[in-house]
Amino acid sequence: MSTPADEQIRDLENGTDNIASQPRSSVPSLLFISLALFMLMNGHxxxxxxxxxxxxxxxQSLNHQLGNFSAWLNGTETNFTLPVQDPNTMPLVAAFLPYGREVDPAKASYYSNMTGFWHGNVQPHNLTSLNVTEQSSPWRHLSEQFMIPTNLSTIPELLGPWNWTRTNKVTLNVADKLVPLGQGGNETKDIAIIHGRVELSDPKSSDDLRLDFEGIHVVSTGTVYAFAESPGHGIDLRTLPALVPERLRNDSARAVEVELSARISKLKEKINSGAFEQDSSSDDSDSPKTKCSFRLFTQLxxxxxxKERMEELEHEYEEPTGISTVKPPELSLDGVLLSQNCGILYEVKHVxxxxxxxxxxxxxTYAGMSTLVNFFLLALFRRQASQSSSAAGLSRVSRYTFLIQSLIDAISFVGHITVAIIAEGRPSLSVLAPAGLACLLFIYEAQFAVLIGQIQAPEDVSPPQPAVPSPVQPATPAANEDGTAPADGNPPAATPAPAPAPPTPTAQATRPGFWHYLWQHIRTDPAARLWLLMSLCLIVVFRVVIMLSIPLFFIGSLYSWMWxxxxxxxxxxxxxxxxxxxYLVGTTVGRLFFALYFLGCPKNIFDVEPRRWIYAVALLMFLQVLVIFLQENVDPGFFLPRRMARVQTxxxxxxxxxxxxxxxxxxxxxxxxxMDAILVDPSLQARSKSSDGKERPVIGLGISRAGILGKVGASARKSYSLAPCHxxxxxxxLERWLAIKNICPQCRxxxxPL
Structure with missing residues (x-):
């Protein structure tokens, strides 16, 4: 009696599709959606x-600050007092940074909007312990005067674990907002509120020291005055006017008042709409902490x-109309990052x-190029997959080649999504196109690798030998009372086998729990295993890329081992x-497009520093393609020594x-x-003696003394095939059958491979 499982296998062998009528399990989709939500929630x-x-x-805190600050501006009673800046600060800054110079608007100008991303070098100076060169510098006495009020015994506790003297790179993420002051014809646009983040990098570590800053940008002089603190410490905007020169203090205070009102209005909208953002302080949990307070001074x-042409250029940036403007000049600045309570000064050079x-x-522009490249890779893969779709074709390719490519595409997908998140607005939509294509490549290649694994699984498994039936033991004749055999010479009837004992009644089977059912489903359902593997891979890659802790040599290793x-x-x-x-050449060129752009181009969108070893990786990949080409046209093992044994097929x-x-x-x-007979030409028969001395016809002996088999034995051997299951x-x-399935049509x- 056939079981439902046997019928299902028989349907598959016959090519029918009765399984399609069964309802599709929703567990794989549920797993994927649940794990994807867990990934996006990031564990919070x-x-x-x-x-x-x-x-x-x-x-409530902002409303209280605004009320006290407005009262101070109007001269009414308030508990707010503007702090007094140390008079030794600006002379020390002026020794490193010539700032506050106005230029002739007919000949020169400054950029009025500093919003963007900045990268440059810094040089640290320890004001508590000057080296020989610093001892002879003209600013030595200024640093001594500046450090008089500092308590040197508290500096080690304030510094924290960060290595301040090894820092040599700085990154600024700046948002600049111009604040118009006055009304009607008396309106002025010279003060802007600027805020953002400073990141100091250690060349021997993957960590960054992050500081949030709030400041004032004086447009006419290209100067920035700002306070910088560790994330979470908070900066009081009302203290910013204390940094600027006396002549700009009143306008700066009015700009701060306008900014506080704007932030209160924005916060009210978020509370009313419920559009709360994730607390960014959690993102800085891994950043080295410090209690040092900094002041940032920069000069464009x-x-x-x-000035007139510069305004035209910046207006074209904000609202493109297609008009011809001047060639954009370089946007750069110098600066000083100064901490009095820790005795640290960073000289910021040409950022x-x-x-x-x-x-x-x-x-x-990058999104358009990467979309074309990913589409090209997808077309090549689909074409190659259709060419290798048979069981014979799948047995020839390596599953790990496609697994490596799927992992590369997973990293590409998460990286493009990260760019889309950073580039809020219109550019984010363009980056979604290459991200979607990378996701498709990841899914297709992972499925193809699983399919290859299913086809190649029996290669190294020795097929089980057919079970030999045990001989039936004849029944022993029943003896007479005197011990003699029965008188009738008929063999006695076989003793019937004892009837199997009835099954012992057991307790009713308990229904398996959810986790047991889930585990059994993952073990038995290939689709569930595939979705689980893809979900885990995406989660790991997502977290690694977001944390910016993925080592570049890991990416280089993936490229190096691809072929x-x-x-x-x-x-x-x-x-x-x-x-x-x-496929080999096109895929190699397409993959190297991304690797060479991010690790070879100095002006990539992530500002990743070029790595020279990426060119060696590219050369290695092309050498591998050449080896595969020679394996295809010369011999698969042409580079192996003759003494090396290959796998016996x-x-x-x-x-x-x-x-x-x-x-x-x-x-x-x-x-x-x-079901047709396997005919053999009688002329191919040869005779060989068996162990009993008789001659028996044999086929397939190869070179024989008979002579005729030496000529046609090879062709005769190809007319039949004997499987390991006999x-x-x-x-x-058999060749046509193995092109579809790799199981025996008789015993499965x-x-x-044939």
Missing amino acids: GDEFATTREMYVNGL EASTVP VGLQTQKLYSKIT MLQIYRSARRARSSGLSTE YDYHPPMPLPDPEAPDQTLGDCAIC HLFHTAC RPLP
């Missing part, structure tokens, strides 16, 4: 009520573009900025890969005895696929 379970309460408390470098609009234009495992498989199996030349054409030559049908038997087929029939045991 902040409750809505707690977040809203935090926003409400922040709104003046350009040779007249180059990329304005947000230019960055977005750069991102959009290596295919070369190894082809050499070990003595079979070519079947990969087309267009199964011989489907062993020597077989022929039937008696006097028999009417000279056949080896019936083919298990087409089922006989026409070689042509796995078959090795």
